[in-house]
Amino acid sequence: MRALDKLKELSLLFKREGIEDHAKEATTLLIETLSIDKVALHTSPLDIDEKISVAIDSYAARRVRGEPLQYIIGHVDFFGLRIDVGKGVLIPRPETELMVEEAIRLITGRDGSLAVLDLCTGSGCIAIALAKEFPHAVVLGIDRSDKALSYARRNAQCNGIDNALFIKGDLFALIKADARFDCIISNPPYIRTEDIFGLQKEIAYEPIEALDGGEDGLFFYRRILAAAPRHLKKNGIVILEIGFDQADDIRRLASQHGLNNIVFMKDYAGVERIFIGEVL
Secondary structure (H helix, E strand, O other): OEHHHHHHHHHHHHHHOOOOOHHHHHHHHHHHHHOOOHHHHHHOOOEOOHHHHHHHHHHHHHHHOOOOHHHHHOEEEEOOEEEEOOOOOOOOOHHHHHHHHHHHHHHOOOOOOOEEEEEOOOOOHHHHHHHHHOOOOEEEEEEOOHHHHHHHHHHHHHOOOOOEEEEEOOOOOOOOOOOOEEEEEEOOOOEOHHHHHHOOOOHHHOOHHHOEOOOOOOHHHHHHHHHHHHHEEEEEEEEEEOOOOOHHHHHHHHHHOOOEEEEEEEOOOOOEEEEEEEOO
């Protein structure tokens, strides 16, 4: 079978099964499986042998059942980096790239040694992106999941990052009392417990512990915002990704704990998605 014929077949299958970006996902699955680029897929008269065709069909079946494409191909592009992902680790989203962009803008040009703390680091995508942007900085990523940390360390190594350290811990539990950071950043679990099983089927494949933000979705924010001011340098910043309806609650919590210059940034859908607060 020609590769382009397989592409049409996959695209129609994904469309029929209600996959929103059916053409894009079909293309991605093919170019990853065949180890070619998009140009070659559309311009070369490439034939697919039966063994490869069977493998592609098995991947397509997994996608139709709801498994995220990123898990099937094993990685995602994030801020110009290849980030490996798989079962047990949260898949990085484009909204999180916006948070990284804003962090870079806010801490660029700071004098002296730069220290960044990434809580609930997961795949390590945030920590690794910041470590790459600031090669002389010290970036610390913390997570409770051994599985996530194994991905984070692998991703740092594969991307040639040697200034990011990943440790197992519960938020600030292992941080020394006198430790201070220029930036504390996090994409913590923020979905209300009762809402998790009503999410789209792709998200159900991701680890619950990376999604569950407690009864009201604010469990981790309360803890982070209560402790963060004690671990920030003067003019240090906290940057958090938040849920679509959590801005008012986050503003209240941040103000209670002495954070200033509070702003929210909107994501691509116009939702207030990124919180920023400062210690003066």
